[in-house]
Amino acid sequence: MAPSTSSAITLNINGEKYPLSVDHRTTLLDALRERLDLTGTKKGCDQGQCGACTVLVDGRRAVSCLQLAVAAEGREITTIEGVAEGERLHPVQQAFLDLDGYQCGYCTPGQICSAVAMIEEHAAGWPSAATDDVRPEAGPPSLTADEIRERMSGNLCRCGAYASIVQAVARAASAPARSDGRTGVAHTEETVA
Amino acid sequence: MSTATTRATPAPAGSVGTARTRVEGRDKVTGAARYAGEVPFADLAHGWLVLSTVARGRILSIDSGAALALPGVLTVLHHGNAPRVDVDFVGLLGTRPDPTCALFQHDRVPHMGWPVALVVAETSEQAREAAETLVVQYEKEDHDVAFSAAHPDAYAMDGVMPAVTGKGDLDAEIAASATVVDAEYTTPEEHHNPMEPHAATARWDDGRLEVVDSNQGAGWVQGELAKLFQMDPSAVRVRSEHVGGGFGSKGVRAHQVAAVMAATALQRPVRVVLTRRQMFTLIGYRSPTVQQVRLGADADGRLRALEHRSLSVTSTVHEFVEPAAGVARAMYDADAHHTANRVVRLDVPTPTWMRAPGEAPGSFALESALDELAEGCGIDPVELRLRNEPDRGPVSGLPFASHNLRACFQEGARRFGWAERDPRPGLRREGRWLLGTGTAAASFPAGAAPSTAVATAEPDGSFTVRIAAADIGTGARTALTQVAADALAVPPDRVRVRIGDSDFGPAMIAGGSMGTRSWAWAVTAAAEELRERLALGSDIPAEGITVRSDTSAAVGALARKERHAYGAQFAEVAVDVTTGEVRVRRMLGVFAAGRIVNPLTARSQLTGGMIWGISMALHEESVRDPATGGHVGADLAGYHVATHADVPLVEADWVDDPDPDDPVGIKGIGEIGIVGAAAAIANAVWHATGVRHRHLPIRPDRVLAAGTGAPRA
Numbered sequence: 063m064a065p066s067t068s069s070a071i072t073l074n075i076n077g078e079k080y081p082l083s084v085d086h087r088t089t090l091l092d093a094l095r096e097r098l099d100l101t102g103t104k105k106g107c108d109q110g111q112c113g114a115c116t117v118l119v120d121g122r123r124a125v126s127c128l129q130l131a132v133a134a135e136g137r138e139i140t141t142i143e144g145v146a147e148g149e150r151l152h153p154v155q156q157a158f159l160d161l162d163g164y165q166c167g168y169c170t171p172g173q174i175c176s177a178v179a180m181i182e183e184h185a186a187g188w189p190s191a192a193t194d195d196v197r198p199e200a201g202p203p204s205l206t207a208d209e210i211r212e213r214m215s216g217n218l219c220r221c222g223a224y225a226s227i228v229q230a231v232a233r234a235a236s237a238p239a240r241s242d243g244r245t246g247v248a249h250t251e252e253t254v255a
Numbered sequence: 256m257s258t259a260t261t262r263a264t265p266a267p268a269g270s271v272g273t274a275r276t277r278v279e280g281r282d283k284v285t286g287a288a289r290y291a292g293e294v295p296f297a298d299l300a301h302g303w304l305v306l307s308t309v310a311r312g313r314i315l316s317i318d319s320g321a322a323l324a325l326p327g328v329l330t331v332l333h334h335g336n337a338p339r340v341d342v343d344f345v346g347l348l349g350t351r352p353d354p355t356c357a358l359f360q361h362d363r364v365p366h367m368g369w370p371v372a373l374v375v376a377e378t379s380e381q382a383r384e385a386a387e388t389l390v391v392q393y394e395k396e397d398h399d400v401a402f403s404a405a406h407p408d409a410y411a412m413d414g415v416m417p418a419v420t421g422k423g424d425l426d427a428e429i430a431a432s433a434t435v436v437d438a439e440y441t442t443p444e445e446h447h448n449p450m451e452p453h454a455a456t457a458r459w460d461d462g463r464l465e466v467v468d469s470n471q472g473a474g475w476v477q478g479e480l481a482k483l484f485q486m487d488p489s490a491v492r493v494r495s496e497h498v499g500g501g502f503g504s505k506g507v508r509a510h511q512v513a514a515v516m517a518a519t520a521l522q523r524p525v526r527v528v529l530t531r532r533q534m535f536t537l538i539g540y541r542s543p544t545v546q547q548v549r550l551g552a553d554a555d556g557r558l559r560a561l562e563h564r565s566l567s568v569t570s571t572v573h574e575f576v577e578p579a580a581g582v583a584r585a586m587y588d589a590d591a592h593h594t595a596n597r598v599v600r601l602d603v604p605t606p607t608w609m610r611a612p613g614e615a616p617g618s619f620a621l622e623s624a625l626d627e628l629a630e631g632c633g634i635d636p637v638e639l640r641l642r643n644e645p646d647r648g649p650v651s652g653l654p655f656a657s658h659n660l661r662a663c664f665q666e667g668a669r670r671f672g673w674a675e676r677d678p679r680p681g682l683r684r685e686g687r688w689l690l691g692t693g694t695a696a697a698s699f700p701a702g703a704a705p706s707t708a709v710a711t712a713e714p715d716g717s718f719t720v721r722i723a724a725a726d727i728g729t730g731a732r733t734a735l736t737q738v739a740a741d742a743l744a745v746p747p748d749r750v751r752v753r754i755g756d757s758d759f760g761p762a763m764i765a766g767g768s769m770g771t772r773s774w775a776w777a778v779t780a781a782a783e784e785l786r787e788r789l790a791l792g793s794d795i796p797a798e799g800i801t802v803r804s805d806t807s808a809a810v811g812a813l814a815r816k817e818r819h820a821y822g823a824q825f826a827e828v829a830v831d832v833t834t835g836e837v838r839v840r841r842m843l844g845v846f847a848a849g850r851i852v853n854p855l856t857a858r859s860q861l862t863g864g865m866i867w868g869i870s871m872a873l874h875e876e877s878v879r880d881p882a883t884g885g886h887v888g889a890d891l892a893g894y895h896v897a898t899h900a901d902v903p904l905v906e907a908d909w910v911d912d913p914d915p916d917d918p919v920g921i922k923g924i925g926e927i928g929i930v931g932a933a934a935a936i937a938n939a940v941w942h943a944t945g946v947r948h949r950h951l952p953i954r955p956d957r958v959l960a961a962g963t964g965a966p967r968a
């Protein structure tokens with residue numbers, strides 16, 4: 063009997079369960095886009111180099127093109143379709159919309175997912191290459207424009223919307239918490255311009 | 256049955272000129288906006304292109320047997336079984352098609368990465384595996400991919416402009432000049448790399464070919480596909496609702512043609528999506544350039560001599576010229592004024608338009624040379640440019656429709672703090688960083704092309720405007736909504752603008768900074784006539800009242816003038832003397848680019864262009880391996896585009912500059928932002944280090960090798 067090249071799995075995406083049979087070669091990205099009609103997650107390079115396919119896996123950002131769908135079973139996956147609370151946009155989404163933090167919009171879902179997790183990483187005290195004082199007791203660094211730029215650099219935007227994206231992330235990071243408390247971090251607000 | 260009319264509606268304050276968030280913004284931030292590869296089709300099959308692994312030669316054989324035996328594989332198309340296409344035509348833009356899109360017509364391989372086959376399967380995984388299984392045998396020939404100024408086969412080539420212009424005696428004027436600059440500048444091969452890879456799905460729908468595509472002009476692609484496949488244009492429909500960036504690369508390419516061939520062969524929908532790596536050889540690119548600039552000036556900085564010669568590359572299958580030497584024809588006059596664009600044919604893919612073709616690399620050379628001249632003359636670089644403002648087209652002799660470069664420089668210099676600048680290089684040090692500032696001028700042609708639009712008054716009091724425009728991230732959909740609202744004298748929320756469908760009629764593409772202007776003209780014409788019709792007081796029937804416009808006559812009646820947008824670019828850089836790293840600290844661009852329809856999205860577009868300039872100055876470079884004839888590192892790890900951490904505070908603003916001959920006053924802003932930006936950065940690097948960098952990108956190794964002319968602290 064030939065070895066099986068596909069498996070029946072259940073993916074947990076945006077709080078819903080999706081049972082499906084997948085080719086073992088299918089990436090999480092292709093499973094979302096081609097099998098589950100969750101096309102908000104974008105394929106920019108399929109090589110982990112552009113960040114367009116960024117989703118949250120167990121709350122942390124991950125490029126879904128470098129994960130096999132079969133390996134994502136049992137994980138809590140959040141895609142751009144699951145970022146808003148119903149009709150109410152997430153503060154990051156609202157800030158991108160209000161401040162024009164995009165142009166063509168193709169990198170945007172990845173930028174937004176990345177920003178949502180980045181704000182939480184920062185609140186949890188994670189340092190970045192732009193952090194001056196990385197001692198744990200120093201606490202979260204001020205979320206300056208340079209900190210945002212460094213932490214968002216895994217997400218390319220070829221239209222060059224970076225200036226507005228940084229402003230949008232800064233605004234969202236200072237926004238009131240969502241009802242589920244997933245954003246709304248304490249930090250020192252700095253103006254970008 | 257509603258019988259609403261607009262008679263009672265008071266004219267609101269104009270929408271044009273006010274900031275509005277994007278009409279499709281909510282769809283884009285929630286992931287609901289569907290791009291070409293995301294529109295669902297029942298019974299969809301997936302195609303995967305197979306590209307040549309030699310740079311020149313002939314296909315000896317393609318063995319499809321093993322591929323066809325794999326699970327899910329439906330067909331393999333290649334030159335032995337593909338339908339014939341016709342490339343003997345002139346398209347919408349007055350050019351012949353690049354034969355690269357005439358897939359599988361012969362056994363010749365003219366460059367590395369030439370499409371040789373398409374594998375179609377039930378899933379993309381199956382198609383990809385089969386494509387990698389396909390055995391293609393080649394008869395390999397020696398290739399020539401070495402681009403250099405000394406290449407013996409270079410020849411002058413007309414493109415959108417004459418190859419060569421000239422007046423006056425260059426040598427005599429150079430000899431009579433008090434200060435002379437004579438330098439060679441180079442720019443590398445650069446790639447568009449829109450974030451959304453090219454994607455198309457083709458299907459036959461009741462005898463009609465439908466293609467859902469990502470492109471810069473649905474009607475453009477429709478027309479070219481109809482001609483390629485010798486069909487009546489009305490039998491082809493192309494839709495392109497959301498487009499993830501184009502920058503010149505999204506016309507007819509291999510993916511649409513492949514999808515149409517496969518959909519025809521299989522009689523089911525077929526999607527073909529390019530991989531990022533395939534995009535490096537299949538979608539065009541910006542040619543490398545070698546540019547010689549000679550300037551000669553009087554002691555007061557007035558130009559006596561200007562020579563700009565540019566060499567770029569084209570392929571062996573198609574002629575395309577990057578007209579870098581054209582920028583001087585609009586910007587500066589001189590007693591002796593000579594410009595020439597030449598090309599050399601190599602065994603490489605055909606280059607194409609890429610954001611500000613000609614102006615982007617040309618302004619790097621010319622505006623760097625102007626800075627060198629300013630240094631030589633001891634004149635401030637801003638003042639030097641203002642002293643050389645022409646009063647007529649230097650080559651054409653035509654009057655300028657408007658010429659507001661001076662206002663850009665004055666406003667930009669004031670805001671940037673240019674007056675406090677010490678012009679001497681290599682003086683400012685901050686730890687291991689040397690600091691400097693630089694400036695450059697920008698210009699880009701302001702044109703319009705014929706378009707048609709349809710405006711409908713709906714019974715519910717709303718309006719629908721249909722035009723085959725493309726919003727590739729420019730904000731055109733929103734801008735046209737504002738333009739239509741003003742022409743109808745209603746609030747924008749009563750206007751729905753539908754774009755990206757070839758069934759809406761002929762229209763200009765999103766290109767040449769002409770899209771929004773050309774479409775806005777047609778939308779204005781249709782909407783104004785509709786408003787006049789409604790003013791007569793007729794009730795609106797169920798099917799609405801519809802007015803069509805065609806701007807062919809109006810655009811054709813434009814008087815011949817020099818028509819351009821202008822800009823002044825300012826940059827501050829820091830150069831790390833220990834690593835050679837150059838970092839831009841801030842950038843300001845002030846533009847005279849017509850009436851700004853939507854300040855929110857316009858600012859994004861202008862700063863986006865400037866960020867392209869940062870990327871061009873410091874990062875972007877495609878390297879070709881002379882041994883294989885292919886690229887080294889053809890991906891986003893090997894080809895660097897600017898990311899967040901590379902981009903500092905970048906600001907764009909504008910001066911009042913409505914186009915006097917446009918109904919809305921628009922000039923177009925898609926390209927002016929990149930023009931001069933790389934030169935301003937290079938000039939700032941000189942100001943920081945005292946060393947000229949005439950070769951892009953200004954990589955750390957180049958900075959280290961060049962050293963600094965700065966006095967040691």
